[in-house]
Amino acid sequence: MAMLSVIVPAFNEQAGLAVTFKTLEQALAPIAMPFEILFVDDGSRDETWDIIRNLVPVDPQNRVRGVHFSRNFGKEAAIFAGLEAADGDCVVVMDADLQHPPEKIVEMVELWRQGYEVIEGKKEDRGEETGLHRGFSHLFYKLISRFSGMNMADSSDFKLLDRKVVDALNRMPERNTFFRALSFWAGYRRATVTYRVQERQYGESKWSTFSLIRYAVRNIASFSVLPMQLVTFMGGILFVVASLMSIIALVQKFCGKALGGFTTVIILVMFSSSIIMFSLGIIGFYIAQIYEEVKNRPRYLIAERYNSANSEDK
Ligand code: UDP
Numbered sequence: 308m309a310m311l312s313v314i315v316p317a318f319n320e321q322a323g324l325a326v327t328f329k330t331l332e333q334a335l336a337p338i339a340m341p342f343e344i345l346f347v348d349d350g351s352r353d354e355t356w357d358i359i360r361n362l363v364p365v366d367p368q369n370r371v372r373g374v375h376f377s378r379n380f381g382k383e384a385a386i387f388a389g390l391e392a393a394d395g396d397c398v399v400v401m402d403a404d405l406q407h408p409p410e411k412i413v414e415m416v417e418l419w420r421q422g423y424e425v426i427e428g429k430k431e432d433r434g435e436e437t438g439l440h441r442g443f444s445h446l447f448y449k450l451i452s453r454f455s456g457m458n459m460a461d462s463s464d465f466k467l468l469d470r471k472v473v474d475a476l477n478r479m480p481e482r483n484t485f486f487r488a489l490s491f492w493a494g495y496r497r498a499t500v501t502y503r504v505q506e507r508q509y510g511e512s513k514w515s516t517f518s519l520i521r522y523a524v525r526n527i528a529s530f531s532v533l534p535m536q537l538v539t540f541m542g543g544i545l546f547v548v549a550s551l552m553s554i555i556a557l558v559q560k561f562c563g564k565a566l567g568g569f570t571t572v573i574i575l576v577m578f579s580s581s582i583i584m585f586s587l588g589i590i591g592f593y594i595a596q597i598y599e600e601v602k603n604r605p606r607y608l609i610a611e612r613y614n615s616a617n618s619e620d621k
């Protein structure tokens with residue numbers, strides 16, 4: 308019989324992981340299908356791991372498993388660790404804070420049974436986000452959709468994937484993964500389920516503004532080389548301007564009334580060197596990304612795994 312795996316990445320979620328488990332368990336009852344819940348503890352510094360370890364023996368049907376990272380590797384790494392460890396014929400990824408309503412999983416499974424292979428959770432609204440945050444994420448998805456040619460507005464990490472898709476993602480070699488876009492890139496038969504983003508049920512968001520900006524820039528870079536072509540474009544514009552200026556300068560020189568020297572020169576030099584440095588920065592960023600990839604380090608390190616077999620030992 309087919310099985311469902313639910314991957315729940317958790318970083319410092321001690322405040323309500325037990326509630327998440329209860330809610331999930333109840334929400335999954337109607338699917339009439341065996342399931343496992345896979346908590347990936349992303350190197351939490353609080354009691355999260357102990358809570359997971361206690362949940363394993365609490366569940367009489369051994370449906371709970373836990374993976375514990377050696378440190379915080381980020382949500383992307385946690386999702387991919389989950390995909391690698393999952394045994395299900397279909398796999399759902401959802402947040403630990405219940406912002407992704409677990410009842411929707413029933414709908415997703417229904418679509419999966421109809422033969423869809425990627426079921427995307429789409430945000431109906433963006434919940435509690437503040438104006439600035441909303442503006443930024445809007446801009447980010449506009450940019451990334453334009454740059455990568457994939458329409459990802461309102462997409463989220465709340466998804467159901469068929470085993471085929473999970474295997475495909477597991478084969479992807481890159482270190483710097485972007486789950487949302489990769490599952491989009493993979494193709495397959497797709498369907499969407501819209502959901503209302505719930506308020507975070509407990510604890511607080513783990514993302515600072517800085518980490519969100521870094522996430523956005525990295526992901527744009529990992530899906531598009533357009534910023535590098537921008538460098539060529541800027542070079543072209545500068546060349547046109549330079550040609551015009553040269554002609555003007557030469558004409559004026561031969562007419563015997565040269566431009567006022569120093570001011571013009573300093574403006575031009577500063578302007579063009581800032582463009583050059585800006586361009587070097589863009590290229591440097593891509594080189595840094597290449598460097599990260601060629602080091603070929605593992606995406607995450609697992610310090611401990613916990614499942615019913617472990618808990619029987621103890
Ligand atoms: N998360 C994680 N590692 C991190 C940050 C977050 O595994 O470094 C998990 C977190 O525990 C939660 C999910 O990713 O299950 C979404 O995080 P959060 O709710 O903080 O983000 P938001 O909902 O504000 O986008």
Ligand code: MG
Nearest residue numbers: 402404406507
């Ligand atoms: Mg959240």
